[in-house]
Amino acid sequence: MGNCVSVNKKKVVPKKQITLAIVGLDNAGKTTLSSVLLGEKPDPDLAPTVGFRNVKFTNSNCNVTVFDVGGGKNIRPIWKNYFAEVYGLMFVIDSTCESRLKEARDVFKETLSNTKVAGKPVLILANKVDKDHMKETEIVRGLDIEKTVNSNNCPSKMVMVSALKGVGAKMDKEISEGLTWLLNEIKKSWETLFPRVQEDMAAQALTQEKEREERKARVKKQREEREKAEELERTARGLPKKAESDEEDFVDGNPFKALDLAQLEKKEKMLKAEKHSKDKKLNALDRGDGLRKSMGDPIIRRRSLDSSNTKRSLDDLDIIRSTNHSPEKASPKMGLTSYDLEDSRAPRGGNNSEVKLGALSLFGRNTRGQALPPLEQLPQESSDKKFRKKKKRLTDYNLPANSDDDTNNKENSSWNSGLFRHEPGLFSRESEVHELTPRMTKPKISKIVNTSKIDEEEESYSNQDTYGSRKLGRNSDFSHNHLTVKSSQFDSKLGKENSQKGYETFPRDLDREDSMYRRTLKHISPPSLKRFDEEKEGESSTERDDLEEVSDDNGDRFVSYQNRRNLNPAKQTKSNQIKSRKKPISREMDDDDDAEAEGGYSQSSILKDTLRFPRSPRYDDDASSRDNDESPRDLHKEIRDAQQLYSSGLLNGHSSSQVKRGLSETSTKKSSDTKNKDDKFGKVDQLNRPETRRKKKRSIFRSNKLAPSDDDADSTVGDRLDYPRLVQQATKYDSLARLGNARSTQFHNNVPKEQDFSAKWGLAEELPVIEDDYTVRRMPNFDDSDADDIVF
Ligand SMILES: Nc1nc2c(ncn2[C@@H]2O[C@H](COP(=O)(O)OP(=O)(O)OP(=O)(O)O)[C@@H](O)[C@H]2O)c(=O)[nH]1
Numbered sequence: 161m162g163n164c165v166s167v168n169k170k171k172v173v174p175k176k177q178i179t180l181a182i183v184g185l186d187n188a189g190k191t192t193l194s195s196v197l198l199g200e201k202p203d204p205d206l207a208p209t210v211g212f213r214n215v216k217f218t219n220s221n222c223n224v225t226v227f228d229v230g231g232g233k234n235i236r237p238i239w240k241n242y243f244a245e246v247y248g249l250m251f252v253i254d255s256t257c258e259s260r261l262k263e264a265r266d267v268f269k270e271t272l273s274n275t276k277v278a279g280k281p282v283l284i285l286a287n288k289v290d291k292d293h294m295k296e297t298e299i300v301r302g303l304d305i306e307k308t309v310n311s312n313n314c315p316s317k318m319v320m321v322s323a324l325k326g327v328g329a330k331m332d333k334e335i336s337e338g339l340t341w342l343l344n345e346i347k348k349s350w351e352t353l354f355p356r357v358q359e360d361m362a363a364q365a366l367t368q369e370k371e372r373e374e375r376k377a378r379v380k381k382q383r384e385e386r387e388k389a390e391e392l393e394r395t396a397r398g399l400p401k402k403a404e405s406d407e408e409d410f411v412d413g414n415p416f417k418a419l420d421l422a423q424l425e426k427k428e429k430m431l432k433a434e435k436h437s438k439d440k441k442l443n444a445l446d447r448g449d450g451l452r453k454s455m456g457d458p459i460i461r462r463r464s465l466d467s468s469n470t471k472r473s474l475d476d477l478d479i480i481r482s483t484n485h486s487p488e489k490a491s492p493k494m495g496l497t498s499y500d501l502e503d504s505r506a507p508r509g510g511n512n513s514e515v516k517l518g519a520l521s522l523f524g525r526n527t528r529g530q531a532l533p534p535l536e537q538l539p540q541e542s543s544d545k546k547f548r549k550k551k552k553r554l555t556d557y558n559l560p561a562n563s564d565d566d567t568n569n570k571e572n573s574s575w576n577s578g579l580f581r582h583e584p585g586l587f588s589r590e591s592e593v594h595e596l597t598p599r600m601t602k603p604k605i606s607k608i609v610n611t612s613k614i615d616e617e618e619e620s621y622s623n624q625d626t627y628g629s630r631k632l633g634r635n636s637d638f639s640h641n642h643l644t645v646k647s648s649q650f651d652s653k654l655g656k657e658n659s660q661k662g663y664e665t666f667p668r669d670l671d672r673e674d675s676m677y678r679r680t681l682k683h684i685s686p687p688s689l690k691r692f693d694e695e696k697e698g699e700s701s702t703e704r705d706d707l708e709e710v711s712d713d714n715g716d717r718f719v720s721y722q723n724r725r726n727l728n729p730a731k732q733t734k735s736n737q738i739k740s741r742k743k744p745i746s747r748e749m750d751d752d753d754d755a756e757a758e759g760g761y762s763q764s765s766i767l768k769d770t771l772r773f774p775r776s777p778r779y780d781d782d783a784s785s786r787d788n789d790e791s792p793r794d795l796h797k798e799i800r801d802a803q804q805l806y807s808s809g810l811l812n813g814h815s816s817s818q819v820k821r822g823l824s825e826t827s828t829k830k831s832s833d834t835k836n837k838d839d840k841f842g843k844v845d846q847l848n849r850p851e852t853r854r855k856k857k858r859s860i861f862r863s864n865k866l867a868p869s870d871d872d873a874d875s876t877v878g879d880r881l882d883y884p885r886l887v888q889q890a891t892k893y894d895s896l897a898r899l900g901n902a903r904s905t906q907f908h909n910n911v912p913k914e915q916d917f918s919a920k921w922g923l924a925e926e927l928p929v930i931e932d933d934y935t936v937r938r939m940p941n942f943d944d945s946d947a948d949d950i951v952f
């Protein structure tokens with residue numbers, strides 16, 4: 161019976177374990193192809209492969225393992241580590257990328273010439289044929305396939321494929337055919353290939369072991385040398401010997417160990433549970449003591465930071481996971497979600513692929529998800545603390561503590577609000593001055609004209625062609641840091657006296673610093689003097705209408721700017737011209753009035769628009785009755801004379817006698833000039849051109865230099881005057897007048913009429929006291945009712 165039963169003992173042939181490597185340039189489609197081979201639908205948003213991944217599948221009696229290695233330039237050197245254990249190679253090229261064909265050829269040659277590859281079968285996959293691609297022959301020629309495979313004895317086949325065509329049954333036939341060919345070739349040469357691979361692997365293991373030993377010895381040697389050097393240094397410094405440590409800081413084997421994902425997940429769960437319990441506790445605390453939280457309780461704050469740290473550590477875990485290089489566990493995406501990869505595809509490039517992935521891991525989802533610790537309200541300062549701070553500030557600025565005692569005082573409220581920003585022209589608080597000038601004694605001025613503001617106003621006035629009824633703001637009580645600070649150094653008596661008359665008093669040097677002053681009266685520095693001279697020489701385009709040269713008795717030269725634009729009758733409105741005509745300033749101006757009547761440009765009109773101070777009644781039209789009054793104080797007389805000098809044109813470059821002689825002539829000329837100005841087409845008499853006239857005028861001026869000439873001997877004005885002093889006075893008035901130029905409308909409207917003025921304060925009080933070191937100017941919109949507010 162037993163013989164009857166035949167047992168068919170089928171010899172079980174073990175499946176061949178075939179290892180393959182899929183290589184090629186980056187972006188060729190290696191990972192996509194390996195996914196297709198695995199039967200997975202390829203991710204259209206694949207990130208470049210960093211390192212490698214292996215794909216395992218079974219195909220007709222063999223278990224195939226495919227090493228998908230990154231094709232980036234920096235990753236290519238690691239390929240050689242896999243060549244020993246592979247039986248065959250798949251070389252992928254991008255058939256659509258002709259520009260990289262040469263690079264692909266070089267890589268192909270280098271790969272096949274590797275001793276571990278030579279003689280092994282190679283399948284060449286020209287990928288992406290679904291797009292516009294190179295012809296097969298082109299690729300064969302371009303890659304120099306024939307020569308390379310022949311010289312390296314590599315059986316080879318090339319297939320034109322599209323990895324994206326489909327998966328499984330839908331997979332591109334060319335791919336499956338190519339793979340079958342490769343596997344068959346391997347099987348055919350199995351007898352030779354298998355021992356070769358085993359041998360190569362053993363040899364490689366030996367080499368690697370040797371290398372490891374060498375590295376170990378090298379590191380040990382380096383460490384010993386370092387320790388020796390340290391020991392020597394210790395002995396040199398007399399420090400105790402370092403305790404011996406058995407700890408080996410040398411990492412044996414692969415420093416990149418595969419992470420235990422199960423362990424990590426456990427840790428993650430633990431952290432989550434911890435966070436959950438913390439949150440719970442926090443909520444309980446919140447309910448119990450909401451106030452503490454709203455006040456920014458430090459405990460709570462620390463806790464909330466803790467919780468954010470927990471989150472961070474969780475996120476860090478993600479990052480670690482995403483950079484997992486384990487061949488077994490790592491995914492091609494390296495732990496990144498499609499969300500992360502979205503950003504990564506665009507700048508795809510082999511050379512930087514590692515960096516990009518790192519950046520992605522760090523700045524992708526992980527970072528976005530990570531919340532910053534919540535902003536918390538700072539604890540309110542107690543009023544006590546505030547008070548102490550305030551006091552400290554006062555001490556810092558050397559201010560009397562009582563100056564800020566009145567917290568209800570609006571002026572001082574900035575101390576409480578902590579507002580110390582300086583915005584010129586916006587604040588009138590004294591505190592800001594302290595802030596800008598710490599350790600200054602507190603200026604007593606509470607009302608000072610903001611010159612920058614006036615400057616603006618002046619600008620707008622000078623840009624106006626008409627003298628409207630626009631007035632400077634009554635509330636010109638701004639602080640100007642310079643003025644305020646400097647004003648603390650004022651001669652208080654003089655300042656007070658003048659302020660009651662409606663004049664501001666500034667130290668002369670201060671006034672020169674003042675931008676407005678600088679615009680009106682400029683000290684000539686050598687370069688600007690040169691320019692001035694040049695202008696005179698060249699005339700024409702650089703010629704300035706408003707440039708006048710004046711000098712005082714010390715020989716100091718100044719350039720005086722006078723914006724005559726507004727005074728140009730052509731630019732004045734009719735009503736203003738009439739206004740000017742109606743108000744002659746003195747009898748001496750009558751000639752000019754005639755000129756004006758002709759539509760001319762008269763000296764008196766300049767005077768009327770620029771003279772900013774109250775004039776003595778003696779020179780008033782209807783003041784003849786007062787001529788016989790008791791003579792005023794000497795100073796007033798001098799000032800009056802200075803006025804007269806001014807008005808007679810002395811400061812415009814004429815000696816008094818010249819003025820007397822030529823005033824009417826000049827006026828006539830001016831009027832004719834103005835008329836001719838309208839003649840745009842050169843019908844103007846050459847001599848009468850404004851340039852010619854100005855040239856002439858300046859040369860006259862330069863020859864006379866404002867010095868009293870012989871001609872002045874018969875001048876009634878010259879006879880009566882202490883000439884140099886008067887020039888000085890007049891210069892002051894000149895600046896005064898020019899300063900006020902822009903405010904002419906305001907002046908006309910607000911300066912009391914002579915009679916009113918005189919009636920109010922009397923002759924003795926109407927003029928400001930002038931001293932050499934001070935500049936005096938009319939306060940804008942001065943109102944006597946406010947006189948008491950102005951404290952110097
Ligand atoms: N049109 C088309 N695109 C493809 C094909 N195969 C791959 N791609 C695309 O080509 C790009 C690169 O694919 P990968 O598979 O990542 O290329 P790789 O060779 O692995 O690149 P590295 O990992 O950087 O070496 C991806 O956007 C793929 O979607 C194909 O057959 N046709």
Ligand SMILES: [Mg+2]
Nearest residue numbers: 190191208209
């Ligand atoms: Mg890849």
